[in-house]
Amino acid sequence: MKTLHIFVCALLIAGMLVGSALVFTPKKALAQEETYKIAVVVHGSKTDPFWKPVKRGVKDASELYDDLEVTYTDTDVFSIDTFLGNLDTAIASRPDALVCTLTVPEAMDETLRKVIDAEIPVVAINAPDLRSPESERIPVLTYVGEDSYFVGVLAAKETLTRFTPRRAVFCNHQEGAANIKARGQGWADTMTEQGIAAESVVVSADAQQAAEDVATYLKEYPDTDALFMSNIRTTEAVIKRLVADGVDVGNNLKIAQMDISPSILESIQDGMIMFTLDQQPYLQGYLGVVFAYLNLKYGFTPPPAPVSTGPAVVTAADINPAKGY
Template sequence: MIQHKEGSLMAKHRNFSIFLGRTPQGAMMGVFCAFLIALLAACSGGSTSTTPGSTGGTLSGGTDISGKTILFEIQSSPSDSFFVPVVNGAKKAAGIAGLKLQIQYASNDDTTEVNQVNTAIASNVIGVALSIPDAGLNKVICAARAKGIAVVAFNIDGATGQGASCVQGFVGQDFVQSGALIAQKMIDSGQIKPGDHVFCPVEFPAQVYAVQRYQGVKQALSAIGATCEELGTGVDFGPAKSTMVSYLLGHPHTSAIIALGHAPLDQAPAAAKQVGRTIPIGGFDVTSDILSSIKSGAITATVDQQPYIQGFQSVMQLALYLKYAISPANINTSNGALIDKNNVDKVVSLVPDFR
């Protein structure tokens, strides 16, 4: 996910989620541990669910990891539709590997995420797949590695310094490349011209995804002498739309919108319509409304993170490392993944389960 808002909204929505779990040995111990984990999760303010893997899975040879538990961290809340295909991909990989998957949501709070990871470490999970919003997770990530727990990041990797060295692999979008991709798409189509002013709304401007997408957009725009102004909107659709309406009313010479996250992109066509403007719109991520707007022509294109891959590959990389000692790698899930009128019909039926 990504950064979208300034001031109090950015502070409120800044962080991400995690979860944890453990597979106990005896029946009585299993009941006790399950109760303890649920209690700790409730106290930490997050949301947790456990998905059992298929017994043994379909991977043969190597170290026996069947029935073991890994923590799968969701940076957002259970209501965030972006993570539906992420979770589906993670569940599929866990089933193939025979792993138990504990899914936890931190509801965009760093303290909750840190607490949940610490609890996972104490519960002896064998691996952690998580989104890392910022350097605030550095210490706990390295604490997991120090205990021999495998760590793979997905969606966002904001770890720095020593923390970055404790992340074994990242599965997610190349944000700078993707920012340049959507901006260049709109330049090449003649929708953004030299000297144009572009509005770049994003949920949380300080988060890694927002900073780097903005960097990529500015690189492309600067090359033709166009400018881009960023503004935080938050992740909720209603406030995001209101923020964009206010901006467009106050900046009537705005030539185009490049929304740096799914919330502002979803609402950008409605915001432009409300102020009586017909301007080019492009951005990131996929919702049913975004795809409908591409079909109607209200949105030119979106860069898809292909979130199913983020869930599937982060869990599968943990499984391959734990079973076969295959080192995790960095995987760019969005290399040239543009959706526009030419291919939107192939995607529509796959939302929200797979795209």
């Protein structure tokens, strides 16, 4: 995994050096003193461990430049309405640039087009606008993150290299989020192409209730032997509940996972999770802010979307406890 991190950073640096990825069109005199304000708005909740490295990346990027002020806004509990309200509040504060997740592109389209028309650069992170045709997508400066549909495809393909499920289910913990729905679609499409019964099932955004939802589903469809989980807290709760129910997790029921945490890595080592997919959330927060700032101050045009931060497959063989990973 360290190799992947170094490779991504090396590519970005190389692109800057040769000028093939970043275009320089000065907007303001370099000597001009000004404070640049960037608003970062994400749909993630404060209690979701996935978003902690995103926030840390935003913080680290904000401390790079003396003339940069960054605000970071998330949700207390995942809610599309709250997220959209936070976005409106951030825009009303008149930032110089906006960094945000495109969680519900259709609902955000008109608002963000007005922002872009007002010459306020918008950088998308984590959740892309995947609508077709591409001409209908919000014309953001760039997008930093994973290709959500491909994540589902890769999770399915990695699962199929290990065994052929009878029924394969994706657990959608954020109903209404376009990127999470796309993950499930990629998973289901790939499994269905192989003649495997597959579907996406909406579970609660509350981890404990989601565990109940999954337990109920497995009782109704006992032939289910593969789950693709897309949230750390949900997976922790699901494993605990299913083990308590006597389910042989890791053998009779196999789990593919998205994202990394100490508990997820431990479950991989214990054989309860086959693998996880890392999308490097720190880079999403960090690069989102850096790209917005460089565009504001120097007119840099960042690499075109998508600036991919993953996914990378992490198995037990990739985990080195001595290095804390």
